Amino acid sequence: MATVKVRYIVDDVASAVDFYTRNLGFGVEFHPGPGFAIVGRDELRLLLSAPSGPGGAAQAMPDGRVPQPGGWNRIQLEVVDLDAEVAALREAGVHLRNDVVIGRGGKQILVEDPSGNPVELFEPAR
Helix, strand or coil, X not given: CCCEEEEEECXXXXXXXXXXXXXXXXXXXXXXXXXXXXXXXXXXXXXXXXXXXCCHHHCCCCCCXXXXXXXXXXXXXXXXXXXXXXXXXXXXXXXXXXXXXXXCCEEEEEEECCCCCEXXXXXXXX
């Protein structure tokens, strides 16, 4: 399987690195300075970029819009036992956008990183 890379704009790269490594099983792959890091889990590489600074991801668009965290686009992490994951995240004080939702394909919940970027945890139906 090919490596998938997703960029998230985060308010504080160090806080985001701590969140993803402590709560969601990512490892640090590259962290050259305060404005950028790459964390990885399986084939996913999450590029964490500050909303300002010298990097290309921080540059304003021609219409004046600037990069910012949040929104609804998200990565999805498959888990074996969603209820256990949710309990552990609640114990750790992680912000959850909603309660567990059950659909045709399984169940899911949205977790927010420290900048408000959503991460979907998904347990497939058995």
